Each structure stands twice: as C-alpha cells, then as structure tokens.
Amino acid sequence: MGEQKNGSSDQGAEEGIYHHEGGNLPTxxxxxxxxxxxxxxxxxxxxxxxxLGGLLVIWFVVSFGFSILFVDVLNEIPLFGFKLGFWWAQQGAIYVFVALIFVYVVLMKRIERRFGVDDD
Amino acid sequence: MSTAMLTYLFVGASFSLYIGIAIWSRAGSTKEFYVAGGGVHPIANGMATAADWMSAASFISMAGIIAFLGYDGSVYLLGWTGGYVLLALLLAPYLRKFGQFTVPDFIGERYYSKAARIVAVICLIFISFTYVAGQMRGVGIVFSRFLEVDITVGVIVGMGVVFVYAVLGGMKGITYTQVAQYCVLIFAYMVPAIFISILITGNPVPQLGLGATVADGSGLSVLAKLDKTLLDLGFSPYTEGSKATVDVFAITMALMVGTAGLPHVIVRFFTVPKVSDARLSAGYALIFIALLYTTAPAVAAFARLNFVETINNTSYAEAPGWFKNWEEIGLIGWVDKNEDGVIQYAAGAAFVGSPTFNGAKGVTGERSLTNTPTDSTNEVYADRDIFVLANPEIASLPGWVIALVAAGGLAAALSTAAGLLLVVSTSISHDLLKKTLMPEITERQELLYARIAAAVAIGVAGYLGINPPGFVAQVVAFAFGLAAASLFPAILLGIFVKRMNKEGVIAGMLTGLIFTFAYIVFFKFVSPELNNSENWLFGISPEGIGTIGMVLNFLVAFSVSRVTTAPPAYIQDLVDDIRMPTGAGVAHKH
Incomplete structure (x- = not known):
C-alpha cells in the first residue's frame, strides 16, 4: 500500500521534472x-x-522500523498466529524486499524509455 | 535400501552431475573464466547467485541459530536478504555497466590508483578466506555424520569436486553447476520443511504453518505454544528478544551492507548480458533466496518444539536413535545430574564448554563427559548446527529425505566455496599479477595463472577445513564487518559521488578497515573477558561494529576529498558513463 502510493507520487515528480526541464531546454x-x-x-x-530514495525509505521502514525499532509496539497486535512485529522481522520484511526490487526494475525501465536510454 | 546407501546414491549422483556440467562448460578465455563470457540469462544468474550466496551457514546453521535465539535470530533473516535491495538498487547495475572482471578492478580504475586496487584485493582475500573455512567445515560435518567417513576424507573429496569445476570451468563452469546446486539445495530444504509443517500443524506451507495452530488439540498457535513451553523450562519467550535494540539495529545494518559488499556476490552480476539484466537478476536471486529464508524461521520453530517435546523427560534408554547418533559425533552431550536416567532439558548451559568425552560409558549407557557440570537443572548440550540436519530424523521422516538433506547441505557448501575461491583466484591473477606486478603477460598466461591460483586457493581452503582454526566461528563477524566498513562505501561513493577522489576513498577504506578490525580483535582475541555490553562502544557488539566502521569510512572519505584535488576529467566522464545503462559491453552467447 505504502509502496504504490510512493511509487506513483515519484513517477509524477519525474514526469514533472522532465516536462518542465524539457520545456526549458531551448533556454x-x-x-x-x-x-x-x-x-x-x-x-x-x-x-x-x-x-531510489523512495524505495529505500520503504526498505528502511519495513526492516529497521517495523522489525526492530517498533517491534514491541507491533507485537501487541496479533496477526493470525503471529505477533505482528515478529511477523515483520521473520517474514514480512523479506516479501517487501523482493517486491521492492521488482518495482525498481519496472519503474527504472519506464524512466529509461522516457529518456531514450534503455539498453534493449 | 538403507539410509546410508541412499545417501551415497544421492551424493554420488549430485557430484557426477556437477562434474558433468563442468566438462560441458569448460572456459577457453579469461572473459569466460572470470565472468562466464558475460552471457548468462538473468534467471540462471539469479539461481547461481542464490546458490553462491546460500552457504553451509544458511543451509545447516541458520535455522538452528534462530531456533535458539528466537526473535534475536531475525538479524540474520533481515540482514542477509535486505542486503540484496542495496545491491540491486545501488551497486549491481552500475558495476555491470562498468563491465570489468573484479571488484578491485572497479576500485582501481575508478580511483585511478594501484594503491586503492591493492587495498581492495587485501580486503577481498581476507573476507573470502574467512568465509571459505566455514564451508569446508560444513562439508566435513555432513560427510562424517551421513557417510560415516573421516572428516579429512570428506574434505578431500569436496576439494576434488570443486577443483574439477572451478579450475576447468572458471566462472562459466561455476555458474552452471551453481544452477544445479540451487535446485538440489532448495528441494532438499523444502521437502523436510513441508513434511514437518504437515506433521505439526496440518498446513503444507511452512511459512503459513509457522502461524498456524498446533494439531495436538491444545488450540495454541505454534509460536504461542513455543513461548509457553520455553517459559515453563525457564527460557525467555521465543518471540521476544533479549538483545539491546541498538545492537540488533547495528548487527542488521552491518549484515545488510556487508552482504551488498561481498565480492563473490557482486561478481555474479558481471556475468549477465545487459545493465537492466543485472537489476532483474538481483530480483530473481532474492526470490530464490527468500524461498529458503522465509522457510528457515518455520523450520527453526518446528525444530525447537520437536526437540523439547521428544527429549525433555524422556529416559535415555528410550531416547530416539538420532540423539545417540549425534552424541556419537560429539555434537550432543548428556550428563545425568540427578542420576534418574531421564533426560532433563532446561535453560542454561548443562556444563562448562563444549563436550569432551573420556571414552567411558555412564550408568545408563551415555558417553561420559569430563566437563564440569553447572548448577543448572539442564542436562543436555546440543550443538546448533545439528538442527537442520537432524530435523528429518527428529520428525521420523523416511530415509530418502535424510539422504536428500545430506546432498543439499553439500550443494550449499560447495557452491559457496567455489564462488569464493574464484574471486580469490581472479583477484590474484588479474588484479595482482596482470594489472599490477606483471602487466606484460598474455591472456593465455593470465588464464594459466588464474587456474594455478584457484588450485592453490582450494588447497588452502581444504587445509583450513581439515585443521579448522579454533576461531572460525568468531571470525565470521569479520567477513561482514569488513565488507561493510571497506568495500561497500568505496563502491557506492565511486558511483554516486563524482567528486570522490583517490585520497578520500583510500583514507576512508583504511579507517573503516583498521577500526573494525581492531575492535573485533580486541573483544574476540585480546580481551574476550571484556566482551559484554558494558564495555562496548555505544552498546554495539563486535558483530555489529561494521556499521560504525562504515559511518567512519564515509565521514573520513568526505572530509579528505574536500581538501584534496578533484579527480581528473576523464574519471568524471567515466562516472557519467557508468550511470547510463546504454552501451554496456556486448556479451556472447553460450
């Protein structure tokens, strides 16, 4: 959830910069x-x-945030047979890591196409 | 067929497969020897990376360590997977674009300095040998327990197999054997995990079984039951940590950053055809790794529960066969403190040190120990390394599952050993000889030197496996701490900070290296009696100190580069070039 939100806002920002600066190119x-x-x-x-910045924030939050700094707070919340903090530390964070790399692969390809620098 | 026969069959078949692949994929050029010609498919490279990465420690030891540490074991799960995010996002694509053969290559060229290259070679060799000694010990354990041969014979056989495919095939041979080894090891890890998950919870998916209800009518979930059982025996609850938060933070960071800075993992990304393939390949690698790493905590919890339930308050005479088998190897020890013939398991060490036997048998038939018993009511010593290997026996699974686990453990150890030995040999033949000492040698001579270096490195690794220095376990912290404090910052700055110059990076690497090295040596070897949180800097243990080393490296590198001259213009162009994905060197098909 946090991921998607971040991803799309990033994209918007890139688009903005590109069009903006692109428009300024002749100057x-x-x-x-x-x-x-x-x-x-x-x-x-x-x-x-x-x-990169956006994705690394998520990386930090799920690992160092949910799994370490706030683990005691999250452990108060049950998730099926798990305590939530424990689940993040031993399961959840790893799934998010995998997702982060694939989100990066896809969004990076998009950026490269936009700038005409992809390697296909 | 007996379990021993099956084990010989499985191990023999998997070894023949590896050697067959090696003969099929012989390397003919330095490019094939160093980076498999650069034409490896991203999925194949992902599998090879996973096997390269998942060592005897991941396969054999990790679940056992988590079984004992509970929540505190999370540092390994988080650290050894989270590092791939850093690798995929910050390093792999750019290093692939740079398109050379080794990690010192990058540091030497980017920082236009032979000194920087040599510092990197030293870090690399130290990190890799530390690591490889552990692999050879893993090979020895598997051989002595499952094939009932001497550890020496086991290590020599393992060395022989690695020799064939690493020396003949170089990176090309290693890549395709690692793909096969991944398949063997993941199958061997998952099958018993699934069986045990079904036995304990009725759920065939271990990741879900970890959160499921125990199928014994108690209505408790696995983790709740484990917490309760351990509390009753005087342990702290499984799902709560006992390490300080700052230390857990620092260890996790050091392991993550260290993972991203390990040379034998980084070079795998030199082998794919394109920059975008390097990113994709890191993603596949992490999927393949995550499959094992999300299963391990389930295996850990099941194993701990099973162990307590089958051992505690069981009379030694009726104890299951595996208990006595591992006692025979010396990885389990039992001292009947209250002389009732029944095994009592509780918190605390049963006796001082690891078991030493006097050759006699006790009243109930157990091997008598010479260790001094402690005051604790606990009577059992169990080495953490046995958990994954003994799991199928503890759960009474059929013989072929046990044979499979033996083959899987060997696959994990051999694949990692080969990857490590390769980076050692290439850094010697390429960085030390070709690029520094003997620039006039031809490609054929360089290839010959690479093969000789690989053979010598295997010999050294084998020696370390047969005569393991007592400090192997202690120095594992070195590998990650040093990679985090030296190589990772140097590579990262080389890509992301154009202004970073050789003065800055060399000063940074040396600061990180010396600080981390000194801290670990002080607490592990010089004054081990002071190794507790009261004396640690900021409460950070030697395992996590690489994090501080890394921060120091960055600070020194920035400060020094500010007051020294900027790198030459051609280096700044090189950095621009590394950042663009287009125009990476062309690969050739296999």
Missing amino acids: HGHHDEETLKEDVVRLYWRANLKL
Whole structure:
C-alpha cells in the first residue's frame, strides 16, 4: 500500500521534472547535441535518485522500523498466529524486499524509455 | 535400501552431475573464466547467485541459530536478504555497466590508483578466506555424520569436486553447476520443511504453518505454544528478544551492507548480458533466496518444539536413535545430574564448554563427559548446527529425505566455496599479477595463472577445513564487518559521488578497515573477558561494529576529498558513463 502510493507520487515528480526541464531546454541557447546529451544524463540521473530514495525509505521502514525499532509496539497486535512485529522481522520484511526490487526494475525501465536510454 | 546407501546414491549422483556440467562448460578465455563470457540469462544468474550466496551457514546453521535465539535470530533473516535491495538498487547495475572482471578492478580504475586496487584485493582475500573455512567445515560435518567417513576424507573429496569445476570451468563452469546446486539445495530444504509443517500443524506451507495452530488439540498457535513451553523450562519467550535494540539495529545494518559488499556476490552480476539484466537478476536471486529464508524461521520453530517435546523427560534408554547418533559425533552431550536416567532439558548451559568425552560409558549407557557440570537443572548440550540436519530424523521422516538433506547441505557448501575461491583466484591473477606486478603477460598466461591460483586457493581452503582454526566461528563477524566498513562505501561513493577522489576513498577504506578490525580483535582475541555490553562502544557488539566502521569510512572519505584535488576529467566522464545503462559491453552467447 505504502509502496504504490510512493511509487506513483515519484513517477509524477519525474514526469514533472522532465516536462518542465524539457520545456526549458531551448533556454540553454545552443541546440547542439552535447548540451542535449548532458541534460538527458542529468535529468535521467535525478529521476533515478528520486526513485531510489523512495524505495529505500520503504526498505528502511519495513526492516529497521517495523522489525526492530517498533517491534514491541507491533507485537501487541496479533496477526493470525503471529505477533505482528515478529511477523515483520521473520517474514514480512523479506516479501517487501523482493517486491521492492521488482518495482525498481519496472519503474527504472519506464524512466529509461522516457529518456531514450534503455539498453534493449 | 538403507539410509546410508541412499545417501551415497544421492551424493554420488549430485557430484557426477556437477562434474558433468563442468566438462560441458569448460572456459577457453579469461572473459569466460572470470565472468562466464558475460552471457548468462538473468534467471540462471539469479539461481547461481542464490546458490553462491546460500552457504553451509544458511543451509545447516541458520535455522538452528534462530531456533535458539528466537526473535534475536531475525538479524540474520533481515540482514542477509535486505542486503540484496542495496545491491540491486545501488551497486549491481552500475558495476555491470562498468563491465570489468573484479571488484578491485572497479576500485582501481575508478580511483585511478594501484594503491586503492591493492587495498581492495587485501580486503577481498581476507573476507573470502574467512568465509571459505566455514564451508569446508560444513562439508566435513555432513560427510562424517551421513557417510560415516573421516572428516579429512570428506574434505578431500569436496576439494576434488570443486577443483574439477572451478579450475576447468572458471566462472562459466561455476555458474552452471551453481544452477544445479540451487535446485538440489532448495528441494532438499523444502521437502523436510513441508513434511514437518504437515506433521505439526496440518498446513503444507511452512511459512503459513509457522502461524498456524498446533494439531495436538491444545488450540495454541505454534509460536504461542513455543513461548509457553520455553517459559515453563525457564527460557525467555521465543518471540521476544533479549538483545539491546541498538545492537540488533547495528548487527542488521552491518549484515545488510556487508552482504551488498561481498565480492563473490557482486561478481555474479558481471556475468549477465545487459545493465537492466543485472537489476532483474538481483530480483530473481532474492526470490530464490527468500524461498529458503522465509522457510528457515518455520523450520527453526518446528525444530525447537520437536526437540523439547521428544527429549525433555524422556529416559535415555528410550531416547530416539538420532540423539545417540549425534552424541556419537560429539555434537550432543548428556550428563545425568540427578542420576534418574531421564533426560532433563532446561535453560542454561548443562556444563562448562563444549563436550569432551573420556571414552567411558555412564550408568545408563551415555558417553561420559569430563566437563564440569553447572548448577543448572539442564542436562543436555546440543550443538546448533545439528538442527537442520537432524530435523528429518527428529520428525521420523523416511530415509530418502535424510539422504536428500545430506546432498543439499553439500550443494550449499560447495557452491559457496567455489564462488569464493574464484574471486580469490581472479583477484590474484588479474588484479595482482596482470594489472599490477606483471602487466606484460598474455591472456593465455593470465588464464594459466588464474587456474594455478584457484588450485592453490582450494588447497588452502581444504587445509583450513581439515585443521579448522579454533576461531572460525568468531571470525565470521569479520567477513561482514569488513565488507561493510571497506568495500561497500568505496563502491557506492565511486558511483554516486563524482567528486570522490583517490585520497578520500583510500583514507576512508583504511579507517573503516583498521577500526573494525581492531575492535573485533580486541573483544574476540585480546580481551574476550571484556566482551559484554558494558564495555562496548555505544552498546554495539563486535558483530555489529561494521556499521560504525562504515559511518567512519564515509565521514573520513568526505572530509579528505574536500581538501584534496578533484579527480581528473576523464574519471568524471567515466562516472557519467557508468550511470547510463546504454552501451554496456556486448556479451556472447553460450
């Protein structure tokens, strides 16, 4: 849940930056290829960093947050036969880790297509 | 067929398979030897990475450790899986784009410095040998218990098999044997786990069985029953930790970051065709790893419950066969403190140290111990390493399951040993010889040196397996702590901070390395009597100190790079190039 929300807001932000900066491209004066290429590198990298930041926040929250810092609080909540904090530490966090990598694979591919730098 | 026959059959068949694959996938060039030609499919690489990563420690020891530590065992589950998120997001794609052969290669080129390369080689060799000694011990345990041969013979056979496919096939041979080894080890891990889950809870999925109700009519869930049983025996509850939060935090962080910085894992991502494949492959690797890592806590809880219920208040004469078998190996010991002939299990150590036997038999037929008994009512010593291996016997599963577990344990140990030995040999032939000492050698000579280095490394590993230094268990903390404090920050900064220069990174690596090394040596070897939370820095144990080492590394690297000259322009272009996924070196098909 937190994931999707984060992912989509990130995407919006990337789109915003890209269109915004893209619209500003001519103000660089020259349309020469070098400048354009540098802009693509810079914007692509910024979009990547935003995505990374969002995903690493989730990574931190499920592992160090739910499983360690707040484990005692969450353990008050039962989840089927588990205590919730214990479940995050020994099961839940691992599932989220797997999901995070695949979300990254998909969203990164999208960013690369948008900037025309994908390796297919 | 007897269990011993079946075990010989399973182990023999799996070994023949590995050797067959090695002959089929011989390496002909340094590129094939170092990175399998760079044409490995992401799913195959994911499986190979999983086998490379999941060692004897994961397969044999981890569930046993969790069974004893309960919640505190989570540090291994979180640390050894969460590291893959860092690897996939922060390192693997960029290192694949960089497209060289080794981790020191990256550090040497990015920081335009032979000194940086050599520091990286030293870290790599230290980390890898620490790790490999543990694998060989795993091979020895499996052989001596299941095939009833001497540990020495077991280790030599294991060395022989690794020799064939690592020296002949290099990375190419290792990759495809690791794919086979993953299949063997995961099957061997899941089958008994599923059986036991059905026996205890009636639910065939161990991950769900862990939260299910015990099928004994008590109405309690597995974890609730375990908590209650352990409390009754004087232990602390299974689902609650006893370590300080700050220490759990630091250990988890050190294991995660260390995992992402382990050279033998990183090089696996040099073998896929494209940058996007490196990301995808890390995802597959984590799926394959998560399958075992989410099963392990279930195995741990089932094993602990089973162990307590079958052993506590059972008379030694009626104790199951496995109890006596493991006692024979010396991994279980029983001292009848109240002389009633009945085994009592409770909290606390039964006696001082690990069991030493005097060769005589006690009144009830047990092996007599020379250890000094403690005041505790506990009479049983059980080595944590036996839990996964003994689990099928504890649950009275058929002989072929026991044989399968033996083959799986060997697959886990051999696959990791081969991966480690390969990075050692390539860092010697490529980084030390070709790139530093003997730049004039031809590719064929380099390949020959790589093979010689692999053979020598196997010999050293075998020696460590047969004569395990007493400190093997203590130095495992080294491998992760050092990787976290040295290699990980150096690689990360090389990709994400363009301004980072060689002065900064070398100072950072040395600070992290020396600090972490000194801290561990002090508490593990110099003054082990001081090794408790009152004396630890910020309450962090030697296992977690890599986290502080890493922070120091970053701080020093940033400070030093601020006051020294920026890296040359061509290095900044190199960084730009690494960041773009397009234009990675072309791979060739197998």
